[in-house]
Amino acid sequence: MTMKLKQFKENLLVYGSNVHEWPEDIRQAGLKAMETSSELRTLLAEEERLERVLKTRKYEEPSSDLGERILSASLSRRKRGRRGLSGFFSELVWEFGLPKPALTAFSVSLVLVLILGFAIGFADLTGSVSTEGSQTDLQEFLYYEGEVL
Amino acid sequence: MDKGFSHLDDASLIQNIQQGSHEAFATIVNRHTNRFYRIAYRLVFNKDEAEDMVQEAFLRLWERPQLWNPSRQAKFTTWFYKVVISLCLDLNKKKRPVHLPEDMELLDRHPGQDVLLGIHQEQALLEGFIKQLPARQQLALNLTFYEGLSNQEAADIIGIKVKALQSLIMRAKTTLKEKVRRYLPGGSI
Numbered sequence: 001m002t003m004k005l006k007q008f009k010e011n012l013l014v015y016g017s018n019v020h021e022w023p024e025d026i027r028q029a030g031l032k033a034m035e036t037s038s039e040l041r042t043l044l045a046e047e048e049r050l051e052r053v054l055k056t057r058k059y060e061e062p063s064s065d066l067g068e069r070i071l072s073a074s075l076s077r078r079k080r081g082r083r084g085l086s087g088f089f090s091e092l093v094w095e096f097g098l099p100k101p102a103l104t105a106f107s108v109s110l111v112l113v114l115i116l117g118f119a120i121g122f123a124d125l126t127g128s129v130s131t132e133g134s135q136t137d138l139q140e141f142l143y144y145e146g147e148v149l
Numbered sequence: 150m151d152k153g154f155s156h157l158d159d160a161s162l163i164q165n166i167q168q169g170s171h172e173a174f175a176t177i178v179n180r181h182t183n184r185f186y187r188i189a190y191r192l193v194f195n196k197d198e199a200e201d202m203v204q205e206a207f208l209r210l211w212e213r214p215q216l217w218n219p220s221r222q223a224k225f226t227t228w229f230y231k232v233v234i235s236l237c238l239d240l241n242k243k244k245r246p247v248h249l250p251e252d253m254e255l256l257d258r259h260p261g262q263d264v265l266l267g268i269h270q271e272q273a274l275l276e277g278f279i280k281q282l283p284a285r286q287q288l289a290l291n292l293t294f295y296e297g298l299s300n301q302e303a304a305d306i307i308g309i310k311v312k313a314l315q316s317l318i319m320r321a322k323t324t325l326k327e328k329v330r331r332y333l334p335g336g337s338i
Contacts, residue, residue, distance in 0.1 A: 010315075010319060013318060013319040013322045013323065014300070014315045014318050014319060016294075046326065047326075049329075050322065050325060050326045050329060051294075053275065053325075053329050053333065054275070054294060054295075054325070056268070056271070056272060056275065057272065057275055057276070057279070057295075058272040058273075058275075058276060059187075059190065059191075060190065060196040062182065062183060062186040062190075062196070062199070062200055062203075063196075063200060066182055066186065066200050066203070066204070067178050067179050067182045069200075069204065070178050070182065070203070070204045070207045070208070071171075071174070071175050071178055073204060073208055074171070074174060074178075074207070074208055074211040075171070077208050077211060077212055
């Protein structure tokens with residue numbers, strides 16, 4: 001398989017100047033073509049020069065504490081993200097470092113207690129106070145107070 | 150801090166993050182911060198802004214880790230490259246367009262002259278050449294040449310076919326080659 005000038009040029013641009021690292025299916029053809037053509041070797045030299053120039057591109061290392069800053073910011077972000085009652089309890093558990101199952105158990109217990117409270121409240125009819133009774137009690141109270149005064 | 154998670158792969162870490170594990174999040178931040186900073190820096194050309202972009206991307210991951218779905222996206226890094234790149238491109242849109250440094254005009258009037266520019270000036274020129282490339286060509290060059298990603302992975306990140314990516318690389322390098330030949334004929338780089 002022979003590689004023509006145009007193909008070689010394109011492969012240089014796409015895969016770089018190290019022909020030994022080109023994809024297997026074109027590597028041998030590339031190496032062979034280069035051996036037999038001074039024109040291709042000139043192209044290769046041009047590509048090598050471009051790559052050398054590109055590698056001199058300015059680069060600044062990140063701050064050494066970048067990771068820590070991200071982690072620190074993530075804690076406050078999550079705090080802000082939690083809203084409402086469930087958010088409050090999640091936050092509570094989060095602050096104490098409790099695992100997720102503890103949060104679930106706590107939430108379920110809370111809901112059960114609330115349901116039980118409502119059930120008892122609605123079921124206990126004898127404990128309800130009628131308006132009439134309330135008025136009687138009040139009158140008795142006022143009358144009693146009047147007696148005292 | 151992340152002893153229990155450091156052996157896990159990215160997909161497992163994300164699953165833990167989705168369940169609220171901050172340690173898993175710390176592991177993935179420590180593992181990938183430098184890699185994503187590099188591409189951010191190459192795109193925004195500024196250290197502080199690059200750090201901000203990487204931080205913002207990680208915070209979005211922390212707040213909404215369910216956005217990465219392993220069954221839909223091939224690799225976490227491929228998806229996260231897209232997140233970081235998207236933030237950087239948005240930032241670049243808000244910036245003013247790039248103009249060539251004045252030095253370039255001077256050189257252009259005397260092609261082939263033996264002008265020895267300082268390394269910083271040459272780097273500034275090179276930055277200018279790269280900034281002037283269309284955004285997709287810059288991306289293709291950054292991902293393949295500077296990040297060393299395969300053509301397939303770079304194409305996946307940009308969301309194009311491999312052939313289209315190769316075309317972008319060829320156009321970017323051809324333009325740069327011409328500018329280097331023209332403006333940096335005898336420089337130290």
